[in-house]
Amino acid sequence: MATKTALTDREVKAAIASGKSGWLNQNMGAGEGSLSLRYWPTGATWYYSYNVRGKTRRIVIKPDSGTAQLLTLAQARAKALELIKERRDAPGGDLLLHQKMQTEAALRSKAAHEAEERARSLRTVEKLLNNYLDNMRARGKISTGSVANEFNNLLRDYPALADRDAASVTPLEWVGILRRYGKTDGHTDKMRKLRSYLRSAYSTALRADLDPLQDASAGMMLTTNPIDGIPAGTSRARDRNLSEQEFRALWARLRADSHPLSLALQALILLGGQRYTQLIRATVRDYQDGELTLYDPKGRRATPRKHVLPVQGMAKGLLDEFANRSALLGTDLLFTITGAGPALLDSASRYITDLSKAMVERGEATDTFRLSDIRRSLETIMSGKLRISKDDRAQLMSHGVSGVQDKHYDKSAHMDAKAEALAKLERWLVQDTAIVVPLRAGGAG
Template identity: 30%
Template structure:
């Protein structure tokens, strides 16, 4: 059924009377091709533009026929097209087909568009799997695999102050994160009065992005970071706020340390043994000490593993002498499982938070503003006041041991010097050592011992 005039009054009836599956040519178009219609199995009438390309004919769907649309209306309605609107759509497609002849016409252009759509969709899916949140997860896993205690702190900061606080940013591809967005995350914390947390978050964000940047030049970084396609580090372009850099150590004074000792000296059970071991070994880093394993315990020393320091270097073994005052507590631990500081038969260690909580409960209100971390700085301050050199204090507490000389040339284990320093500490706590001339030979002996080893 062809040759129908566009203005024929019988056209609407003929369209609606089409049998299902049948095509009708409504008219040939001056621009090329023809306007056709077909009755679908659903009963609706569908318009098509029929055209030829490279010796083959094709039909391009235009939309359904709207029998109640004004006959001269050129814009589609919510129900479909008038005949005039279908004709106009054919004209537009014909012009587009002519312009696209250089790439194969309308059909090839649509194929290109489909391929691009699929590629864009796949790219979007790939980007979604390499979001900021995923990058931070991979960084935490990388740190944990290296045995770094900081992995737990990093995860907590990321979960609370990135994923939860900025869910849209967490789902954004890591390669698209900008400096301004990082600053917004940090500013939020600063405005909440959490400047120290802001600086910590910045440091961890910077480290995570740097893994994705350095993966191209550092073989020890897992290849998974390469897929993030991060070219620059947006966190590295920000500045930390120096006002919040100083950690609130507030070392315990000598009198406060003695008060603390008297509070835990007779504390029974596991709590007392753990707290006394922490103090009598020189206030070691809490998170490292609580992970002490029986495999690293000797008759006169323990070895803990210092995970602080340069990334990629791995934990550094730090051996601490066990003085007589601490030996009884060490022998009092139940020797089962792997871990010494444990409430689960050595299956897993207690957390640093648990040890800090035990200390806070033991102290109560006896020491104003008490925190277990203040013990470490208090011990160093007390040793310094007793003329123990900075170098020996560093060997006791495993800090400040940097430089080529310390890493490569100085092979002395400093066990004698560390033992003397810890015995002096115990004497100061119990009152066995006083600030009198009688105490000076011990301090001078430690200094002399240091000189003889150089």
């Protein structure tokens, strides 16, 4: 295959029109390779050719993107000169190998980037929170639903947070979020709870990352817990106690409302002021033979402690109604609104907050109150007005019972005492509840 010093347009056109097959070559300079045209009856292709280690390498000289027309001699020569410049920088003068290595490197880089993006999608804040909830479920933590609700509210308020890399959210960013809940919205308790849940979520992920038995590819790539340095704040004990008259007004309003939340709160009161979060976890199976079994997970006990309550009088009517309603909704949950889940704490808290504001406006309460104030007020009433002993209140309200007491007390005797205490409470509640007198002048009648 002969190589000419320079090709001409006439030679190129004649070769393509000949209907034959062959090669035309133009030397591009000493050691610089050659411009080659391969032609055959149905077409032609330009190449840049060079020798390396005794072998001929050829690189196709393609038309610009978007055109299928064969390059002119001048265009092909210009592109060959560009390839010659590239070849001078190629290791060993092997441009084809260099291009191949660059292509492979680009593919590896793209694959690594895509893998990193996939991994990043598994390290988002939303994934961190969901992993923690899965961990709670695996450990049988009955507070999982409440924690999930807090996380859902967080991502609803801050939707852009969901797809953030969990490791990239700084302590200052978390402080800004928590500060909004603690100060702007006035929910200091919510702020403290959310901080605690977030700290636990990060801690759980960190432990998994450092566990040599865990698959490293599934880790969150965390090195620190951004919540650790954020102060929990001081939890001030509330001392709001509803007076007897305020409590009667509250009871009258609850009795006048047939909403499932109101019915659940009535049951909570009739059962001696149980913790709302424990009450709403109850299932239909937990209510049998005139008894309701709740489960107390407080403390570090591995298995929640059973807390059995006698169900009688008005409470029995309410729980029977809830059980029938659950059957119609096709759910095992005893206290539910739609059947899809329990009557959430946030919903009950808002209900009581709104109700207390209405009571203040009507002169039925001197100040607003919260859901947690109902339990405290009930204990005060049972202690002072109803003269129920401290031990019986402790057994009824599931607090102040040590492990030794819990194992050795006479269960039947305490069930009798609980039943008697609840009967006293119900009699007090229904006494003159129809009469609600405003507590201050100016209250609407």
